[in-house]
Amino acid sequence: MPRPPTHAAQFADVADVTARLSAAGYLPDHQIATTVFLADRLGKPLLVEGPAGVGKTELAKALATATGAELIRLQCYEGLDEARALYEWNYKKQLLRISAAGAGTDGGADWHSVHDDVFGEEFLLSRPLLTAIRRTDPTVLLIDETDKADVEVEGLLLEVLSDFQVTIPELGTITAVRRPLVVLTSNATRELSEALKRRCLYLALDYPTAEREREIVLSRVPDLAPALADQLVRTVRAMRALELKKSPSISETLDWAQTLLALSLDTLDEAAVKATLGVVLKHASDQARAAAELRLN
Numbered sequence: 585m586p587r588p589p590t591h592a593a594q595f596a597d598v599a600d601v602t603a604r605l606s607a608a609g610y611l612p613d614h615q616i617a618t619t620v621f622l623a624d625r626l627g628k629p630l631l632v633e634g635p636a637g638v639g640k641t642e643l644a645k646a647l648a649t650a651t652g653a654e655l656i657r658l659q660c661y662e663g664l665d666e667a668r669a670l671y672e673w674n675y676k677k678q679l680l681r682i683s684a685a686g687a688g689t690d691g692g693a694d695w696h697s698v699h700d701d702v703f704g705e706e707f708l709l710s711r712p713l714l715t716a717i718r719r720t721d722p723t724v725l726l727i728d729e730t731d732k733a734d735v736e737v738e739g740l741l742l743e744v745l746s747d748f749q750v751t752i753p754e755l756g757t758i759t760a761v762r763r764p765l766v767v768l769t770s771n772a773t774r775e776l777s778e779a780l781k782r783r784c785l786y787l788a789l790d791y792p793t794a795e796r797e798r799e800i801v802l803s804r805v806p807d808l809a810p811a812l813a814d815q816l817v818r819t820v821r822a823m824r825a826l827e828l829k830k831s832p833s834i835s836e837t838l839d840w841a842q843t844l845l846a847l848s849l850d851t852l853d854e855a856a857v858k859a860t861l862g863v864v865l866k867h868a869s870d871q872a873r874a875a876a877e878l879r880l881n
Contacts, residue, residue, distance in 0.1 A: 591627035591763045594651040594722070595620070601650075610639070610646035611800050619787045620647065629745050629766035631730075631781065634789035637833020640769040643789075644726040647765060653722035656764070658712035660733035669740055670750055671714045678702040703754035713740070714750050716764045723764035730780075731770040738780045741768075745783040792834070794821055800834060805841040815852040816841055819878075820864065826877055828870040836864045854879070 595601045601617040601624075612620065620643075623630040632640045648655035658669055666672075681702050710718065716725040727741065743749060748760040768784060770776060792800065794817050801813045808816075816837065824831045832840075843863045849856050858875070865871045 592722075593625050594653075594765070595624050597621065604650035605643075605646050606803075608646040608649040609804060610642055611796065611803060612643075613792075613796065616643070616787065616789075619785055623785045624765060626785070627763055629768060629784040630787060631768045631770065631776070631784035632787045632789055633770045633772050635791075635831070636771050637831065637835065638789045638791055639834050640789055641726065641728055642835070644724055644728075644767040644769070647767065648724040651722055651724070651765070653724045653765065654719065655724050655726060656712050656716045656719075657726045657728055660727065660729045660731075660737065662732060662734060664733045664737055666740055667711070669711055669713050669737065671711050671752065672709050673703070674707045674709050678707050681707075705755075708752075708755070713744055714758070716766075717744065717748060717750050717758060717760045719764065720761050723762070725764040725766045727766065727768040729771060730768045731773045731776060735777070738777050742779060742783070745780070791821075791824060791831075794818070797821075797834065797837065801837060801841050804838050805845060808841050808845055809850065812844060812850060812852060813841065816844065819852055819857065822878060823865070823874055826870075826873055828865070828873060829867045830865075830870065832864045840864045 595604070598614070598617050598621045601621045602612055602614075605612050605617070605620070619630065622628070632643060634640060644657075645655060647653070685701075712725070716723050730738075730741075743751065745766065748763050749757050751757045768780075791797070797820070798810075798813050798817045801808065801816065802810065805813075820832050820837050820840070840860065840863050843860050844852065844856070847856075847860070857878070861871050861874065865874060
């Protein structure tokens with residue numbers, strides 16, 4: 585019977601989460617800090633769901649920085665399979681070993697020993713899930729955009745998220761010695777299974793309030809004038825209220841702030857918005873709609 589993986593809590597309390605994430609460049613509100621604390625203290629995976637650009641991936645990155653952990657990322661996409669998520673065998677190397685062994689044998693008398701040899705550690709290619717399970721140092725496992733993967737991939741995650749173990753038929757079951765802190769993100773393009781959700785704590789993220797986004801901008805771009813930060817946040821929020829293909833993300837708000845600083849602009853008037861609109865809106869139709877509805881022509 586394998587020993588259950590150990591779990592060492594990383595945060596003392598909710599205030600500690602807030603302080604250390606803030607020091608890592610991520611400003612959490614009380615709900616975020618509380619949910620992160622509980623996920624860490626209970627040793628539960630954290631499912632973070634919300635529209636693109638609200639800081640889901642950045643939260644995982646900040647957690648790794650705040651805890652001094654290694655960030656291991658599994659980027660999900662349509663067609664992702666076990667070989668890319670868990671592990672695969674180095675087939676070319678296996679064939680070379682089999683060929684070399686076969687050159688010195690007559691018949692198949694040594695096949696069992698060759699089989700055991702080519703399915704050993706030397707030939708195993710570890711992918712993100714297995715890599716995170718096997719690490720003994722602090723680890724944050726980011727399973728990014730889980731909703732983009734096929735439904736079958738969720739089945740691969742259940743064993744990992746339930747028991748923090750991976751079964752390799754040729755080698756047996758590999759159980760984590762030290763449980764990683766797991767963050768799953770989803771843009772809610774499809775409903776994740778209830779079995780997966782049961783294994784996680786849940787955090788719904790949305791775009792921040794105007795006050796919090798202003799705090800984020802001034803913390804990440806401290807040389808920006810507060811009055812210009814106010815203008816910037818108001819303009820971005822007005823854009824998000826439009827029917828756009830892609831609303832401006834928080835990272836694009838920060839890019840825009842850096843742009844205004846680089847151009848030594850002290851006000852966000854119509855000319856400044858028109859000249860820099862490509863920093864924050866990446867579709868021609870979105871730029872046209874913003875120009876028309878925000879009266880930038």
